[in-house]
Amino acid sequence: MAQRLVVIGGDAAGMAAASQARRRRDRSDLEIVAFERGHHTSYSACGIPYWISGMVADRDQLVARAPATFRDEFDIDVRLRHEVTAIDLDRREVVARDLDRGGEVRERFDDLVYAAGAVPTKPAWADTDMGGVFGVQTLDDAGALRDWLDGDPTPRRAVVVGGGYIGVEMAEALVQRGLSVTLVEKADQPMATVDPDMAALVATAMRGIGIDIRTGVGVTGLDQRDGRVSAVITDDGPVPTDVVVLGLGVRPNTALAEAAGLPVGPSGGIRVDRRMRVVGAPGVWAAGDCVESLHLVSGLPVHVPLGTHANKQGRVAGINLGGGYATFPGVIGTAVTKVCELEVGRTGLRERDATASGFEFVSVVAESTNRAGYYPGARPMTVKLIAERPSGRLLGAQIVGWSEAAKRIDTLAVALWNGMTVDEMTSLDLGYAPPYAPVWDPVLIAARKAVDALDRSRGQTEPVGGHG
Numbered sequence: 001m002a003q004r005l006v007v008i009g010g011d012a013a014g015m016a017a018a019s020q021a022r023r024r025r026d027r028s029d030l031e032i033v034a035f036e037r038g039h040h041t042s043y044s045a046c047g048i049p050y051w052i053s054g055m056v057a058d059r060d061q062l063v064a065r066a067p068a069t070f071r072d073e074f075d076i077d078v079r080l081r082h083e084v085t086a087i088d089l090d091r092r093e094v095v096a097r098d099l100d101r102g103g104e105v106r107e108r109f110d111d112l113v114y115a116a117g118a119v120p121t122k123p124a125w126a127d128t129d130m131g132g133v134f135g136v137q138t139l140d141d142a143g144a145l146r147d148w149l150d151g152d153p154t155p156r157r158a159v160v161v162g163g164g165y166i167g168v169e170m171a172e173a174l175v176q177r178g179l180s181v182t183l184v185e186k187a188d189q190p191m192a193t194v195d196p197d198m199a200a201l202v203a204t205a206m207r208g209i210g211i212d213i214r215t216g217v218g219v220t221g222l223d224q225r226d227g228r229v230s231a232v233i234t235d236d237g238p239v240p241t242d243v244v245v246l247g248l249g250v251r252p253n254t255a256l257a258e259a260a261g262l263p264v265g266p267s268g269g270i271r272v273d274r275r276m277r278v279v280g281a282p283g284v285w286a287a288g289d290c291v292e293s294l295h296l297v298s299g300l301p302v303h304v305p306l307g308t309h310a311n312k313q314g315r316v317a318g319i320n321l322g323g324g325y326a327t328f329p330g331v332i333g334t335a336v337t338k339v340c341e342l343e344v345g346r347t348g349l350r351e352r353d354a355t356a357s358g359f360e361f362v363s364v365v366a367e368s369t370n371r372a373g374y375y376p377g378a379r380p381m382t383v384k385l386i387a388e389r390p391s392g393r394l395l396g397a398q399i400v401g402w403s404e405a406a407k408r409i410d411t412l413a414v415a416l417w418n419g420m421t422v423d424e425m426t427s428l429d430l431g432y433a434p435p436y437a438p439v440w441d442p443v444l445i446a447a448r449k450a451v452d453a454l455d456r457s458r459g460q461t462e463p464v465g466g467h468g
């Protein structure tokens with residue numbers, strides 16, 4: 001008799017696991033049922049800002065694989081608009097509610113993949129019936145926002161609450177649609193994923209495209225007129241608006257898992273081993289935004305909700321479920337984003353993470369250009385490196401600059417992943433031609449500078465930094 005795999009969550013992690021398992025085991029050996037409470041499978045939430053801006057014309061372009069593809073080509077029984085409401089580990093079954101027709105179904109499983117993603121932070125003031133307040137977690141959320149932006153009266157002003165990368169990308173998208181945009185952020189800087197000196201460069205670029213950034217400002221409520229949002233109330237006064245977009249971060253979606261007794265770690269995510277098996281729960285797997293990962297530099301459990309990890313973790317779970325062998329060793333915190341032409345990349349630890357983890361380090365900031373200075377289109381590029389002292393091992397890196405900045409972080413991520421020292425990095429054989437880099441690549445210039453800082457730091461007890 002065929003075994004049965006039940007998947008909870010039909011996006012990146014869940015469907016990667018399901019399709020990898022199917023590649024290795026056919027229907028006579030493994031039946032696969034996937035429950036998804038939304039209208040879509042395998043969609044790119046990452047593409048939402050570009051659909052909102054109009055750069056991507058059609059929502060369907062963001063759907064990598066539609067439910068029909070999974071049914072017809074992968075023989076996976078996808079149940080859309082079905083929300084799993086309970087997991088019974090003793091009886092090995094899940095209970096799901098049919099959101100459109102009503103009623104409940106029970107589905108037996110031998111193996112379970114929990115891939116329910118993350119829950120967006122929604123403060124009490126945002127829990128409202130008034131029109132014009134939107135999250136951007138799912139394609140359904142984004143569809144509702146698009147309808148509002150295309151509606152009558154056409155919104156002219158927008159407030160984005162939260163200055164993380166999603167808030168920053170949404171602010172840019174709304175500017176590109178012609179709205180006048182204010183970004184409200186409680187912290188002292190947008191883009192808290194990079195150090196304040198690098199975030200200041202991002203803030204300058206955002207202001208340069210007309211975004212009104214209010215940092216150090218908390219939101220306390222909303223005002224409305226005729227059921228439509230009319231202002232965001234902040235502790236610095238009201239900000240009039242026609243639409244509000246929430247980008248306040250997410251937490252792992254673990255409610256169902258916890259109710260079933262699955263373990264949650266210190267970061268709030270489900271605890272898994274490196275093969276994506278839930279710790280202490282045979283036959284139960286978890287992947288994506290709902291799990292915690294090992295940070296390979298700090299050694300700490302972390303929650304890093306990114307599509308890149310969700311896809312890899314889902315694939316690892318699916319290969320193992322299919323009888324193969326695969327592991328997800330951990331993360332180093334690599335991420336990239338952009339604000340119009342400005343690109344932002346980061347990997348490893350920020351200064352505050354390095355301090356919190358007890359590292360002694362030097363940190364340097366090197367100013368350079370993306371191309372040879374004489375080559376048309378040469379623009380500034382700022383590279384920051386954080387290196388352990390006295391060993392010189394790279395601990396973290398950040399880049400802000402114009403074209404070729406974001407993907408240069410990958411060079412640094414590979415160096416960091418492999419435990420290279422900044423001294424070793426100075427000899428890296430990186431490509432050079434005037435259209436792509438100065439003769440000394442910005443990465444090499446920064447590495448040389450870090451070596452100098454390490455030399456200077458010998459015998460000192462405080463972290464050493466420097467700009468240049």
Ligand SMILES: Cc1cc2nc3c(=O)[nH]c(=O)nc-3n(C[C@H](O)[C@H](O)[C@H](O)COP(=O)(O)OP(=O)(O)OC[C@H]3O[C@@H](n4cnc5c(N)ncnc54)[C@H](O)[C@@H]3O)c2cc1C
Nearest residue numbers: 009011012013037045046084117288289305306307308310
């Ligand atoms: C606007 C935006 C931009 C982003 N940009 C990037 C980027 O540039 N790079 C990057 O790496 N990442 C980015 N991300 C993050 C990335 O989209 C997520 O990390 C990724 O989608 C996580 O995949 P997942 O499968 O773990 O979770 P999700 O994509 O959240 O999927 C979980 C699914 O489970 C379903 N579900 C939840 N509970 C139940 C239930 N009880 N029953 C049935 N179904 C359920 C949900 O409806 C959802 O479809 C972005 C996210 C957003 C919102």
